[in-house]
Amino acid sequence: MDLHRHLDDELSSLRDRVLLLGGEAELALERAMYALSERDSEVAREVLEHDDRVDHLEVEIDRQCIDIIALRQPAARDLRFVISVAKMAPVLERIADHACNIARASIDLNNEPELKLVFDLGKMADHALAMLRGALDAFTSNDAQTAREIIKSDTAINDLYNHIFHRLIELMVTEPATATRDARLLFVAKHLERIGDYVTDICELTVYMAEAAFIKHSN
Amino acid sequence: MAVQTMAPRVDVPERRDAPSAPSETPSTQPKISVRDLDFFYGRTQALHNIVLDIPERVVMACIGPSGCGKSTFLRTLNRMNDVIPATRVSGKVTIDDNDIYAPGTDVVALRRKVGMVFQKSNPFPKSIFENVAYGLRINRITSSKNELAGRVEQALQDAALWNEVKDRLKMSALSLSGGQQQRLCIARALAIRPQILLMDEPASALDPIATSKIEELIFDLKKQYTIVIVTHNMQQAARVSDTTAFFLLGKLIEVNATEKMFTAPNEKVTEDYITGRFG
Numbered sequence: 001m002d003l004h005r006h007l008d009d010e011l012s013s014l015r016d017r018v019l020l021l022g023g024e025a026e027l028a029l030e031r032a033m034y035a036l037s038e039r040d041s042e043v044a045r046e047v048l049e050h051d052d053r054v055d056h057l058e059v060e061i062d063r064q065c066i067d068i069i070a071l072r073q074p075a076a077r078d079l080r081f082v083i084s085v086a087k088m089a090p091v092l093e094r095i096a097d098h099a100c101n102i103a104r105a106s107i108d109l110n111n112e113p114e115l116k117l118v119f120d121l122g123k124m125a126d127h128a129l130a131m132l133r134g135a136l137d138a139f140t141s142n143d144a145q146t147a148r149e150i151i152k153s154d155t156a157i158n159d160l161y162n163h164i165f166h167r168l169i170e171l172m173v174t175e176p177a178t179a180t181r182d183a184r185l186l187f188v189a190k191h192l193e194r195i196g197d198y199v200t201d202i203c204e205l206t207v208y209m210a211e212a213a214f215i216k217h218s219n
Numbered sequence: 220m221a222v223q224t225m226a227p228r229v230d231v232p233e234r235r236d237a238p239s240a241p242s243e244t245p246s247t248q249p250k251i252s253v254r255d256l257d258f259f260y261g262r263t264q265a266l267h268n269i270v271l272d273i274p275e276r277v278v279m280a281c282i283g284p285s286g287c288g289k290s291t292f293l294r295t296l297n298r299m300n301d302v303i304p305a306t307r308v309s310g311k312v313t314i315d316d317n318d319i320y321a322p323g324t325d326v327v328a329l330r331r332k333v334g335m336v337f338q339k340s341n342p343f344p345k346s347i348f349e350n351v352a353y354g355l356r357i358n359r360i361t362s363s364k365n366e367l368a369g370r371v372e373q374a375l376q377d378a379a380l381w382n383e384v385k386d387r388l389k390m391s392a393l394s395l396s397g398g399q400q401q402r403l404c405i406a407r408a409l410a411i412r413p414q415i416l417l418m419d420e421p422a423s424a425l426d427p428i429a430t431s432k433i434e435e436l437i438f439d440l441k442k443q444y445t446i447v448i449v450t451h452n453m454q455q456a457a458r459v460s461d462t463t464a465f466f467l468l469g470k471l472i473e474v475n476a477t478e479k480m481f482t483a484p485n486e487k488v489t490e491d492y493i494t495g496r497f498g
Contacts, residue, residue: 004495007494007495074494075481075482076482076483076484076493077483077494078494080482212482212483
């Protein structure tokens with residue numbers, strides 16, 4: 001077998017693993033939000049139990065990237081791909097961590113009376129999930145243009161976060177009895193806002209991978 | 220109407236060891252300028268319309284598959300191809316604005332200015348001292364024994380070999396290891412104080428430790444010399460050079476800053492070559 005074919009196989013396997021990790025992060029977020037909106041603590045606990053699988057995948061990807069760099073010494077687009085993947089894996093793992101935090105919050109919230117604002121959080125989560133799916137698709141198809149569009153769409157999440165933040169602060173003032181629940185929901189909103197930022201990181205890495213352009217911190 | 224050929228623009232990266240003294244600042248004028256260079260072995264054209272500028276005191280690596288013309292190109296820079304029968308060159312190569320193929324060019328003086336190190340070390344069957352002193356003697360560059368000894372020591376120091384051989388200068392050069400012999404050949408080239416060093420796969424026959432010493436040496440030498448190196452080892456090109464030129468089938472496909480070449484080359488065929496997907 002040609003050496004480059006061997007490298008192609010390794011890169012392909014690395015791509016599959018990243019997509020698997022991305023899929024796990026996506027599923028964790030989807031299920032954590034389901035646990036919150038449907039008040040299903042059992043599903044929340046499944047999200048937490050499943051997090052080991054995500055951590056394990058991240059470590060596998062780390063090792064595979066190091067092996068490829070050490071043994072294959074990739075260059076040009078191969079190098080950009082491996083570097084992007086090496087930086088993307090921890091980002092995806094953190095997204096799954098945020099999903100776990102949402103799952104924990106839902107276990108606490110599910111023991112208390114429901115707050116209507118959960119609906120707004122659902123909209124925020126839907127947007128974050130759409131961004132994440134789009135980012136993983138852009139990564140798979142090496143599509144810098146789509147990645148750039150997703151980065152722009154992060155402002156919508158930030159707007160939703162600001163809206164929810166102000167609503168929850170208002171609620172804390174007008175209905176102090178709900179303050180503890182409000183604070184928990186505020187944390188959930190913050191987790192979703194951070195997920196939007198992480199998806200932006202993934203898209204910036206996709207742009208680097210596709211075009212060798214550094215757009216991080218370039219507004 | 221004559222078409223003026225422009226050399227490809229190369230964004231030479233900031234020197235990793237940029238000298239601080241103003242006198243050492245590289246000039247913006249290219250040290251070597253190549254225009255419309257064609258080269259023929261008999262009827263076979265080995266180089267096609269090469270256009271290239273090499274700035275002063277940088278290391279330029281020439282890469283490409285076997286037979287792509289990179290060694291032929293290297294040898295056009297000090298007219299080493301002149302000694303091969305039935306060869307023909309057209310176009311222009313200037314060094315410091317002097318056309319080295321102009322009639323009346325002193326080829327011996329040119330080769331003093333443009334030293335060369337070959338793939339296989341080729342020390343003379345003489346002592347270490349005499350190997351380095353050889354060029355100085357035949358060119359009558361030194362006027363006293365002390366001056367000769369001083370120049371030999373300096374060349375050996377510059378080639379990072381002095382500490383290993385200073386106590387055995389009278390021993391045969393052939394008693395040195397392969398890596399030491401190659402550094403001795405570099406010292407021999409440096410002794411006559413050239414301005415440009417051409418290196419044709421200087422480390423391809425050496426083990427990793429000796430290769431590493433040669434690479435460190437190249438890194439140090441670029442403070443004083445313009446270096447053009449031909450290498451098949453792309454990691455070596457990436458490690459030692461500031462700019463890289465990719466040749467294919469006698470054509471210069473791309474020349475670029477080495478960082479750019481190995482992370483995001485402009486040409487797809489360059490990328491295919493350096494990622495191993497070529498052919």
